Amino acid sequence: MDRRAVLRLVAAVAAYGAMTLQFLGSFARHASGSTAARTRSFPTADYNWTKHRWAFGVDATRCIGCLSCVVACKNENDVPGDPHHFRTWVERYVYVEGEDQPRVDSQSDPADIAASHPEAVDPYRFAAADEGKAVEKAFFVPKLCNHCERPPCVQVCPVGATFRTEDGVVLIDQNYCIGCRYCVQACPYGARTFSEVYAVADKCTWCYHRITKGLKPACVEACPVGARIFGDLDDPDSDISAFVHNNRLEVLKPEMGTKPTVFYVGIDKNVR
């Protein structure tokens, strides 16, 4: 064989290989994407994901910082108990007289970890950080994945393991995730974490396994004061529809252009 022929062969093999990979790739995507859409029943046979538009409301004026939601979420979703992995968490903003910036912490602040009770049913605590200080105002802000309409985490996933469902929930296929953590970087809200146990990305799913069976997310169920509101925007009688219609809403970091579907009431300019 002369050199010209060898080269021609090499080029042909390379081109053929690339085409095959492309074809297989598009085929796999097509198959996985279209089956669910065609049957309209996902993830279970009796649930139609085109018939719902889930959304979440947070009324920060009601939150008492009891952290029941955090515990409920960890129990429901097998999130490790340490103070570095959360699908939802609670922030505290304390305005002390004479200081121009609020003091901000969460249950993961060293002082709050020191005040926690690892053996208790409710291990997390907010330490009294403002003793002896004149507090002007203080409030709590529950945080969770914003299930953005334009999610930057979905945008950056190199394999499409994370996606937005037809009913508006951002999920991760943990059997497909390669564990590169690009999505953890891309989320402006710090809502994603890396599970060292499964070596994949992890985040809030609004308890997708519950809401598709007509239940509420565990955190909503656990909240004793109704600070967390969840429901279907397509259902005019739902809690979330009433919440959206009756309140002036805010979202976190609107300048990011992510279009969150977690709506806040009662936060202020220092909440990011």
Next chain:
Amino acid sequence: MLAWFHVPWFIASPFTGYVYPNETIVPWSELIVVYPYITGLVAGAFIASSFYHVFGMRQFKPVARFALLTALAFMIFVPVPLLFHLGHPERAFEAMITPHWTSAFAAFSYAASFYVIVLMLETWFAFRADAVRLAKRSRGIRKLFYSVLSLGSDDISEHAIGYDRRWARALAIIGMPSAALLHGYVGFVFGSLKSRAWWSSDLTPIIFLLSAVVSGVALLIFLYIVTSRLRRKAADVSCLQALGETLWWFLMIVLVVEGLEYLTMFYRGEEGITTVAALMRGPLATSLVIQWAASGIALCILTWLVVRRRRGKPLVAGLVVASLLVLVEVFAMRWNVVIGGQELSKSMRGLLFYVPPVLGRDGVVASAGILAAPLLLLWLFVRLFPPWELGDQEDHADFA
């Protein structure tokens, strides 16, 4: 009761101010510092080799083929830090088989593979005649090895070698924009993320690309001087001068663009700028000083070499120091971007203090090993295909 266990295989970084709870585990370790560093060395070495192979700048001839081997040796190790870092390296090929095209990372495997193919083909054309001659000259397993590598194409007539040259040049011409694109694209991986204030800049890809050229040329200078010493040959003076001049003006451009980046950031003074300033004074202070001091001193030495047109010992000594400083500077710059970006909390209210683990997949030892491995491979390449000794003089007299 919750299982309040501290999973032993993560390290939570200490912090000041307020950071989101999940941020306390820094997602990208120093492996992701090593990754753009190696990629940059490849791009720089390749571009230096192309000065001769494409533009026919004869001063670069003594290092042109060696640069090609250097680029190839380092390019082979580009995916390694990424694979070490993945939670599921066995699923890595999913990024090629089912790429999600909106991800800056999805096309990387394609871009990198394309570049590897171009690089291997060019190297093959540049060394084919040598493989044929070596096959004739050696016996046993080495003969077999060289024969296989020549792919059965053992014609070393003037006509055939001219054909090799044309192909190598064509591939180098394709390779130049590919190298530039590949590394500019690595910068885009960081620059395109709006979530991190420290990365999110239009200049990030440009700075990555320019510092890539700088680091690659510096590596070439250092290795050329060291290998010349090991071969007991004097390094070619006009080649060293040309490399030094290239390093000098690319370094100047890098420093100007980096300066503009900082100037713009502080002049705009957008929300959170005080936290950015605290980052530079706090967790990043040491590595920033290393970066600036190393590049400053290197620039002074290079300026002196260029202005006074030094030759002989001062030239060699000056270039060794300057190139080492530049290699340190660029590594510090990669650290400052990759780690620095993650030390600045997305809440813009707090700072993390990243402490690299020593052992384990993500550890300093693993990263150092990955950095050293290409040098070993390069040593093997040079043993197998001595880029200086073989018929270089007559065959490649006029590459361009």
